[in-house]
Amino acid sequence: MEDQGLALLKQPLWRVIDQSGFGFEFEALQSFAMDDTLCASSGSGKAPATARSWVHHKTIVLGTQDARTPHLEEGLKLLENEGWRYIVRNSGGLAVVLDEGVLNISLVFSEADKGIDINSGYDAMHALIKEMFADFGREIEAYEIIHSYCPGSYDLSINGRKFAGISQRRLRGGIAVQIYLCMNGSGSERAELVRLFYERAVQGEETKFSYPDIHPKDMASLSELFGVELTVQDGMLRFLNALKSVSGELVAGSLNGEELDLYAAYYDRVVKRNESVLGR
Template sequence: MDEALQLLRQPKWRWIDQSAIGPHFHALQSFATDDTLCESVGTGKSPAVARSWVHHQTIVLGIQDTRLPYLQEGLNFLEQQGYKYIVRNSGGLAVVLDEGVLNLSLILPEVEKGIDINRGYDAMWLLIKKMFSDFDIEIEAREIVGSYCPGSYDLSIGGKKFAGISQRRLKRGVAVQIYLCVTGSGSERAELIRQFYQYAKQGQETKFFYPDVQPEVMSSLSELLGTPITVQDVMLRFLTFLNQNSGEILAGQLLPEEYDLFHHYYERIIERNSKFLDSE
C-alpha cells in the first residue's frame, strides 16, 4: 500500500466540487470533464485533481450493456421509473447514480514508470479506508457476486457492496473514479438494475456475461455504518484527507483554457452515445 499512498500524497491537489449543481447537471458533462482533466494533468498543465460529483436519477451503462438483445425494452423501463441513461467511456456495466450517490475522481499524472492499473485501484481503496478509519469496520476490495457492475475492486463491508471503482486513461493522465452509495437503500438501487437486465435480456443466451443481480448483497454506507451519514459528511472527510496529504489545495472549476478541450470531449462523448444508442 506504500505505492498507493504515494499517489495520494500530492504536492498540490486541485479540487473541483460539482456535488451540489443539481438535477440539470448531465452525466455526459462529468465524463467529458474527467477526460479534459486527464489531458490537462497528463500534459503537465495542471497539478493532480480531486473532483467530487453527484448526478440525479441517472443510469450509467457500460458499452457491453448496449449489446443486450432487448436493450430498448430495458431503456423504456428505466424511463418509466424516471431515470435518464448514458453510456460511459470507462469500463464496467450499469450502475445507478442519484442524489445519495457521491462520485469521486482522482486524476493523476502518469510520470516516471507510469501508474500500474492495480496501483490506481489500490489508491482509491486506501483513500476510502482512511476516510472512514474512525469506524470499527473492515472495508474489503473483492468481487461481490450478485452485485451490479461486479469487479475485483468492489468495496464492501461484511460482504455487502457499497462502492465500485473504474479507471480511464488518456494522454498520460489517469482518472480513478469511484461511486459511493452514501444514503438510501442499496438493495433498491440493485433491484432497479436487476429489472433492467430482466427487460433487456429476457432470458436469452448472450456471448457476454451479464450479472444475475441479487439486491440483498448491496447496501449504502448509512445502512452499513448504522448511522445517518450524508453526502456532505463524506465530502468533509474527503477534504480533510486532502488537507492532510497535500502541500496546497487549489479550489476552483475548469480554467478558461480548458473549456475548448471540454467542448471537444463533450462532443466526442455525445457522438459515442449516439453511436451506441441511436439504433434503438
C-alpha cells in the same frame, strides 16, 4: 496499501473541483467529458493533480456491453417509466446507479515517468476511502462482490455488502480513478432496479457476454452499514479531510482557459458517441 498507491495520494498540490451541488441539470455526459479533459491536461503537465467530486440525479450509467443486450429498448423503456435518465459511458464496466444519495469522486493525475500500474490507482482510492471512514472501526475490503451490479475486483464492501465500485480511465498520459459511494438510501433498491433492467433487456437469452446475476441484498449504503445517517455533504467533508491528511496542499479550483476549450471538444465527442451507441 501498496507504496505506489500511497505515492499517488501524496501529491504536492491537489486542485479540488467540487461539482457535488450542481443539481438535476448537471448531466452524466458532462462528467465524463470533465474527466477526459482533466486526464489530458494533467497528463500534459499543464495542470496539477485534480480531485473532483460530483453527484447526478436519477441517472443510470450503462456500459458498452449493456448497450448490446438483445432487448435493449425494452430495458430502456423500463428505466424511462421509472423516471430515470440513462447514458452509455466511454469507459469499461457495466450499469451503475447514480442519484442524490451517491457521492462520486475522481482522482486525476499524470502518469509521467512513473509507469503507474493499474492496481496502484485502485489501491490509492481504496486507501483514501478507508481513511475517510476510519473512525467507524469497520474493515473496508476490496474484492469482487459477484452478485452486485457492475462487479469488479476492487468492489468495496463491509461484511460482504458492497457500497462502492472503482473504475479507471487512462487518456493522453493522465489517469482518472473514479468511485461511486452510496452514502444513503437503499442499496438493495438500487440493485433491484438494475436487476429488472437486465431481466427486461436480456430476457434469459443466451448471449456472448455474461451479465451479472444481481442479488439486491448484497448491496447497501454506508448509512445502512454504519447504522447512522450519512449525507453527501458528510462524505464531502470526510473526503477533503482525508485527502488533506495524506497529501499536500488542497486548493479549490475550476477549469482553466485551455481546459475549457478541451472540455467543449470532449463533451461533443462523448455526446456523439452516446448517440451512436444507443442508435439515437
